[in-house]
Amino acid sequence: DIQMTQSPSLLSASVGDRVTLNCKASQNIYKNLAWYQQKLGEAPKLLIYNANSLQTGIPSRFSGSGSGTDFTLTISSLQPEDVATYFCQQYYSGNTFGAGTKLELK
Amino acid sequence: EVQLQESGPGLVKPSQSLSLTCSVTGYSITSSYRWNWIRKFPGNKLEWMGYINSAGSTNYNPSLKSRISITRDTSKNQFFLQVNSVTTEDTATYYCARSGGIPLFDYWGQGVMVTVSS
Numbered sequence: 149d150i151q152m153t154q155s156p157s158l159l160s161a162s163v164g165d166r167v168t169l170n171c172k173a174s175q176n177i178y179k180n181l182a183w184y185q186q187k188l189g190e191a192p193k194l195l196i197y198n199a200n201s202l203q204t205g206i207p208s209r210f211s212g213s214g215s216g217t218d219f220t221l222t223i224s225s226l227q228p229e230d231v232a233t234y235f236c237q238q239y240y241s242g243n244t245f246g247a248g249t250k251l252e253l254k
Numbered sequence: 255e256v257q258l259q260e261s262g263p264g265l266v267k268p269s270q271s272l273s274l275t276c277s278v279t280g281y282s283i284t285s286s287y288r289w290n291w292i293r294k295f296p297g298n299k300l301e302w303m304g305y306i307n308s309a310g311s312t313n314y315n316p317s318l319k320s321r322i323s324i325t326r327d328t329s330k331n332q333f334f335l336q337v338n339s340v341t342t343e344d345t346a347t348y349y350c351a352r353s354g355g356i357p358l359f360d361y362w363g364q365g366v367m368v369t370v371s372s
Contacts, residue, residue, distance in 0.1 A: 182358055191349065191362035192300075203360070235300060242315075243357040245300035 150174050150238050154246035160254040167223040169249045171236035176216050180240035183212055183221045186248075187232045195234075196221065228253065256280040258350050258363035266344075266370050272337040276350030276363060277330070284308050284328050288353045291324060291335045293346040294365070301346075302357065306333050340370045 151174040161167050171181065179199040184192040194203045196212035199219055209224045223230055231253055236246040262274035276289070283289050288305040295301070304314035306324045314322055318337070326333040337344060347367045351359040 184359075189364075191351075191364050192359070193362075194358060194360050197356075197358050233298065235298075237300075237357075239357045243302050245302075248298045 150177060150241055150244055152236055152238055152244055152246035154234075154236055154249050156249060157247070158250050158252070160252050161226050162254045163226055163228060165226045167226050167230075167251065169221040169234050169251070171214075171219045171221070171246055173217045173219075173238055173240075177238045177240035179215045180238055181212075181214070181219050182237045182239065183210075184235045184237065185230075185232045186235065192235065226251075226253075256352065256361045258352065258361055260348060260350050260363045260366040262348075262366055262368070264367060264369060266340055266368060267372050268341055268370055269339055272335070272340050272344060272368055272370070274335045274348055274350075274366060274368070275332055276334070277332050278352075279331070281352075283326060283331055283333060288313075288355070288357075289324075289326070289333045290351045290353055290357075290359065291322075292349045292351055292359065292362075294349065295346045303335070305353070342370050344368070345370045 153172045155170045181199045183196040186192040200212045211222045233248045233250045235248045257279045259277045266272045288307045290305040291303040306312050321338045323336045347365040349365045350363045352361040353359050
């Protein structure tokens with residue numbers, strides 16, 4: 149199985165900050181990576197697919213980059229409503245998720 | 255709008271079976287797409303469990319294949335999850351979700367928390 153490792157597990161940032169979340173695959177997954185956002189008590193929401201494609205309806209402050217084994221999700225200007233846990237998912241071989249990064253306001 | 259809603263018992267005893275229902279509105283599960291079950295363990299790890307597609311074929315996570323079954327009732331636009339011989343390791347929040355041929359999950363239910371305990 150392909151293992152996905154996210155870092156950091158907890159991130160504190162201020163409104164307006166540029167925030168970067170990391171995801172590392174245990175082997176080359178090319179660009180077969182998605183990002184999900186899960187707010188407390190809600191279902192996960194698909195944000196990014198194919199490493200850098202923005203899902204319809206997602207604000208443009210969210211962006212994804214990377215290929216191979218190293219990927220990032222960037223929020224260009226953190227908003228209060230972005231407080232959530234963010235998961236990455238590989239779908240190159242089967243599909244597996246990372247353990248999440250919890251993003252909180254400082 | 256597509257909506258999914260899980261239902262089922264919140265407490266199951268060890269060695270028994272866990273049975274959950276996903277009710278879908280706004281889209282027919284026989285039209286297209288794959289209809290999945292995913293669970294999130296305490297500590298946040300997500301695990302894809304399996305799916306039933308619009309034709310009624312199933313595919314399961316190999317780690318669970320011997321213990322799970324996904325079926326459907328097309329007249330009610332529902333699909334179901336059964337997990338046999340549960341242990342405390344099956345304690346999790348269970349979600350149903352829709353995906354296409356590529357496992358990108360674009361619609362999810364709110365989730366149902368299931369605790370396995372005597």
